[in-house]
Amino acid sequence: MAKGRSQDDMPPPDNWREVFLEHLAQTSNVSGAARAAKIKPGTIYRARRNDPEFAQAWFEALCEGYDLLELDLLRRLRMGDNDSPTAKRKRKYDNATSFRLLSAHRATVSQMRADQQQLSEDEVIASINDKLDRMRERMRAAEEEAPPVLPAPTDSSNDDEHEPGEQT
Structure with a gap:
């Protein structure tokens, strides 16, 4: 970098x-992506x-980022937080924030995908039903x-205990 600039x-x-x-x-984070590109967010x-x-490319990147976030969240929920056993520090995941982020942008991402696919309302409904x-x-x-779930055994040996209105 030149001196004084x-x-x-x-x-x-x-x-x-x-x-x-x-x-x-990769991140769905505009500020972080701007830092990585060494450019001001305003630009x-x-x-x-x-x-x-x-x-268009921006929204496609966001859609991809949300897909990755959703897949990563599903993997963590199904399999747990699997950090490398050799990792010096366990990575902390904020699943609640991931859910909020996905929920907040679900409509935008869904609309973007529908626009890209140019589906009619009937086609979207048919796809959802499918x-x-x-x-x-x-x-x-x-x-x-799944094996059938059997009711827990009851102790019928004690005849002194009855429900009100129950006949013996």
């Missing part, structure tokens, strides 16, 4: 868009406003494979 005075790197989008897809937001192709049917089939199959 701050990083803010330096021109942005030529590949800042690619770096930004890659980090955004990034201005580019999104003025460049429809960049705006997914629900598959989920129900998996639940039925799991119930059929």
Whole structure:
């Protein structure tokens, strides 16, 4: 860096868009992706406003990031927090924040996916119904494979204890 010039005075790197989008897809974090691309957030937001192709790529990166977040969250919920046994420090996951983030942006991501696929309302509803049917089939199959749950045995040897109104 030239003496007397701050990083803010330096021109942005030529590949800042690619770096930004890659980090955004990995993290779903605009500020973190801006730091990785060595560019001011204001520049990034201005580019999104003025460049429809960049705006589209931004939303695609966010969709990918939310997919990764959802998959990572599902893996942690199913299998636990599996950090490497050789890790010096156990990574702490904030599942509640992950859920809130996914919930807060679910509508935006869903709308973006629908726009990308250009599906009609009827096609979206049919797709949802199909997914629900598959989920129900998996639940039925799991119930059929599960052993029956028997009621707990009752102690009928003590005839002195009766429920009110019960005949002996």
